[in-house]
Structure formats: C-alpha cells, structure tokens
Amino acid sequence: MQGTRVLVTGGAGFIGSHLVEHLGARNDVAVLDDLSAGSLRNLETVPGDVHVKRASILNRKALSTAMEGREIVYHLAARTSVPDSVAHPEAYWRTNVQGTLGVLKAAVDAKVRRVVFASSAAVYGNSEMNPKVETMRPAPASPYATSKMVGEFACEEIASLKGLEAVVVRIFNAYGPRQDPTSPYASVIAKFCASVASNEGIEIYGDGGQTRDFLYVGDLTTALELAGERPVAGQIINVGSGSATSVNEVARLLSEIAGVPIRTKHGEPRPGDVRDSRADITRAAAKLGFAPHTSLRDGLGRTLVWYRTQRP
Numbered sequence: 001m002q003g004t005r006v007l008v009t010g011g012a013g014f015i016g017s018h019l020v021e022h023l024g025a026r027n028d029v030a031v032l033d034d035l036s037a038g039s040l041r042n043l044e045t046v047p048g049d050v051h052v053k054r055a056s057i058l059n060r061k062a063l064s065t066a067m068e069g070r071e072i073v074y075h076l077a078a079r080t081s082v083p084d085s086v087a088h089p090e091a092y093w094r095t096n097v098q099g100t101l102g103v104l105k106a107a108v109d110a111k112v113r114r115v116v117f118a119s120s121a122a123v124y125g126n127s128e129m130n131p132k133v134e135t136m137r138p139a140p141a142s143p144y145a146t147s148k149m150v151g152e153f154a155c156e157e158i159a160s161l162k163g164l165e166a167v168v169v170r171i172f173n174a175y176g177p178r179q180d181p182t183s184p185y186a187s188v189i190a191k192f193c194a195s196v197a198s199n200e201g202i203e204i205y206g207d208g209g210q211t212r213d214f215l216y217v218g219d220l221t222t223a224l225e226l227a228g229e230r231p232v233a234g235q236i237i238n239v240g241s242g243s244a245t246s247v248n249e250v251a252r253l254l255s256e257i258a259g260v261p262i263r264t265k266h267g268e269p270r271p272g273d274v275r276d277s278r279a280d281i282t283r284a285a286a287k288l289g290f291a292p293h294t295s296l297r298d299g300l301g302r303t304l305v306w307y308r309t310q311r312p
C-alpha cells in the first residue's frame with residue numbers, strides 16, 4: 001500500500017500502533033483513539049507524521065471529522081477482554097457494537113472506500129472443532145465475542161445496503177512488543193515475557209496443555225495491509241499462524257531463549273477457557289497471499305528483548 005489516506009481507530013493500542021508504524025512511512029495515516037487502553041508512547045517510533053485525535057468512536061462529530069478524505073479505515077478500537085466483558089457487558093455493547101455501527105455509518109457518509117474490521121477468533125466460541133474455518137457457525141460464549149459477531153454482521157449489512165467495501169479479519173492470538181502485561185486479563189505471552197524480564201516466576205492456569213494459535217504482530221500487520229488492498233471486499237478471513245502451541249511449550253521456549261530456568265507455578269484452570277484453538281489459514285493464503293514468516297522462537301525473542309528494555 002502506498003500513498004493511501006488511512007484512518008486507524010484504536011491506533012494507539014498494541015496492534016494499532018504496529019499497523020500505524022508499518023503503514024506510516026508510505027501512507028498518510030491518522031489515528032482516532034480515546035487512549036482508554038492505548039498510549040501515545042506506543043506511537044513514538046512511528047516514521048513520518050501521524051495525526052492523532054484523542055476521542056472516542058462514540059463521539060460522532062470527532063468520528064466524521066476523522067473520516068474526512070480517508071480511503072481506508074482500519075477499525076481496531078474496542079474493549080478487548082473476554083472476562084471483563086462478562087463483568088461489564090453493557091460497556092462492551094456500547095463500544096464494540098454501537099461504536100462499530102457508528103464507524104461504519106461515518107465511513108459511508110465520508111465515502112470511505114473500505115473498512116477493515118478487527119474481529120476475533122472468540123466468535124468461534126467453545127467449539128472443539130479445530131482448525132477453525134470461516135464457514136463454521138459463530139458460537140460466541142462471552143459478551144466480547146457476541147459484540148464482535150454483531151460487528152461482523154453490521155459490516156455485511158452496511159456493505160450490501162450502502163456499497164461500502166467491508167473486510168472482516170478474525171484475529172487469533174497476536175503477541176509482540178507493546179502488548180500490555182499489567183491487566184489481570186493480559187495475554188499469556190505478554191504476562192510471561194514481563195515476568196521473565198523482571199526475573200519473576202510465571203503462573204500457568206491449569207495443566208498448561210491448552211493450545212493457542214499465536215501470531216507475531218509483525219505478521220499480523222502484513223495481513224492487515226493485504227486486507228486493505230486485495231480484492232477481498234465482503235470476505236471474512238482468519239488471520240493466525242495456522243499452528244497450535246501449548247502454554248507449556250511457550251514457557252519452555254522462553255526459558256531456552258532467556259537461558260535460565262523459569263520458576264513455574266500451576267494455578268486453577270480459568271473457567272470458560274477453550275482447550276484448543278487453531279486457525280485454518282487457507283483462505284488468508286488464497287485470497288490475501290498471506291503466510292506467517294516469524295517463527296514463535298524468533299517472535300518470542302523479539303518480544304522478550306522489548307520487555308527487558310521496559311524495565312525501570
């Protein structure tokens with residue numbers, strides 16, 4: 001992608017900031033983020049000028065101003081925690097459903113060509129079938145997952161009624177530098193790396209045999225760029241690594257990379273946790289020409305280096 005006017009909602013967050021960095025050198029990129037979870041620090045290394053507007057996607061005026069003249073909108077702004085959504089479902093409905101409807105409407109009004117919507121593997125719910133294929137029936141098992149599913153349907157509806165190109169990307173477990181390890185709901189790799197960087201032990205929920213499809217954020221931004229430019233309007237596309245890795249294996253690899261044994265404690269399994277999750281990425285390969293390039297070992301190494309530089 002080159003010379004394109006792009007807006008990234010949630011652009012000061014973990015994935016958003018990497019996307020802005022990736023596209024920033026060759027495109028005119030703007031960010032709309034209320035900084036409720038993201039931070040301007042995440043954008044410090046971005047090349048070129050990025051216009052950052054601190055406002056909520058629920059603020060119609062700010063949204064329509066931010067959309068003016070934009071060709072592609074990456075809609076990443078969201079509340080993102082499954083357990084938090086169980087505790088605060090209304091907040092998830094407001095930001096992730098009403099917010100997404102607002103983004104889509106503003107995009108239509110501003111004659112944006114395409115919206116790429118960051119959906120989630122969570123829409124597959126607790127189904128034990130693996131790998132997850134896009135044609136499987138969504139089975140959301142949390143307000144977060146439901147909010148993403150409704151967002152997907154809203155993309156489909158607005159695309160058919162208003163002719164906006166909408167592309168849904170179902171993201172699996174992204175990891176990498178800048179992922180926040182501090183929330184009680186932080187992702188496993190962020191928590192492990194932060195603990196290892198400060199020479200603390202790690203806690204594994206349950207027996208650690210549960211598997212996830214971990215994708216390095218640098219590979220994800222490549223997939224997002226492709227989703228913005230390839231002829232994939234109307235598609236729903238899984239983006240993951242296509243392989244499953246157990247939490248125990250992540251801990252083992254990290255210990256190898258760090259060159260020290262890591263103290264490990266096993267806690268209670270988390271209620272409602274899916275045992276295994278792996279993406280079928282056949283469609284991403286066929287339609288986007290996407291292939292993940294970063295091995296888990298390399299990605300973990302880069303991530304650990306970053307967490308080490310964050311220590312006080």
Ligand SMILES: NC(=O)c1ccc[n+]([C@@H]2O[C@H](COP(=O)([O-])OP(=O)(O)OC[C@H]3O[C@@H](n4cnc5c(N)ncnc54)[C@H](O)[C@@H]3O)[C@@H](O)[C@H]2O)c1
Nearest residue numbers: 010012013014015034036037038056057077078120171174
């Ligand atoms: N990280 C993953 O593995 C993963 C997996 C599946 C889907 N996703 C989706 O990708 C997107 C980005 O996730 P992330 O991991 O970077 O999370 P993040 O929390 O780091 O980023 C979300 C950003 O949205 C902003 N935001 C929240 N509410 C807002 C509002 N009302 N108005 C404007 N900005 C708002 C936050 O400040 C934050 O900067 C989210 O939509 C998330 O659901 C992430």
